[in-house]
Amino acid sequence: MINEGIERPKGAQRGSIEVICGPMFSGKTEELIRRLKRAQIAKLKVEIFKPATDIRYDATAVVSHDLNSIQSTPIETSSAILLLSSNTQVIGIDEAQFFDDELPNVCATLANKGIRVIVAGLDMDFKGNPFGPIPKLMAVAEFVTKITAVCVRCGAPASHSYRLVERQETFLLGEKESYEPRCRVCFNLDK
Numbered sequence: 001m002i003n004e005g006i007e008r009p010k011g012a013q014r015g016s017i018e019v020i021c022g023p024m025f026s027g028k029t030e031e032l033i034r035r036l037k038r039a040q041i042a043k044l045k046v047e048i049f050k051p052a053t054d055i056r057y058d059a060t061a062v063v064s065h066d067l068n069s070i071q072s073t074p075i076e077t078s079s080a081i082l083l084l085s086s087n088t089q090v091i092g093i094d095e096a097q098f099f100d101d102e103l104p105n106v107c108a109t110l111a112n113k114g115i116r117v118i119v120a121g122l123d124m125d126f127k128g129n130p131f132g133p134i135p136k137l138m139a140v141a142e143f144v145t146k147i148t149a150v151c152v153r154c155g156a157p158a159s160h161s162y163r164l165v166e167r168q169e170t171f172l173l174g175e176k177e178s179y180e181p182r183c184r185v186c187f188n189l190d191k
Contacts, residue, residue, distance in 0.1 A: 015111035021123035048072035096121030126163035149181030160187035
């Protein structure tokens with residue numbers, strides 16, 4: 001048995017990393033908010049972080065496309081999470097694809113301290129390539145929830161975020177005017 005013979009201190013929490021990923025409009029942030037609110041109901045100390053650059057709905061709150069929200073702390077770099085998370089039992093991180101490549105190490109450090117870390121973000125960019133730190137987070141996470149949206153072209157499960165505007169930069173904040181969810185077939189039709 002793994003960890004056989006290792007004694008855990010009494011009352012010690014078991015830390016973990018959970019990743020919620022998928023394309024735009026699949027409900028990633030909605031699921032993150034749901035899990036964090038359940039942790040709050042359980043009277044756990046919860047901290048939520050998001051990239052300072054994401055001000056689409058609100059400067060400080062994490063807000064889903066359905067306009068559900070939860071207060072958060074906007075940060076510039078993932079290492080700030082370590083400085084701002086003392087005495088925390090559950091940490092939520094939204095739009096994780098926009099954070100730096102140090103995010104998986106930050107999450108591992110937190111989980112090793114007994115903290116439950118819940119991360120939400122896009123797993124692929126608009127070209128269909130692995131996006132930012134999410135693939136590495138998926139590899140080290142105890143739990144991965146990959147959800148789909150609905151393809152706006154054919155109604156099939158959508159796993160891709162198709163960019164509607166002619167811009168090539170990887171990081172482009174946008175909503176329905178800039179992106180739509182598509183299945184693999186419909187995503188590749190207009191490439």
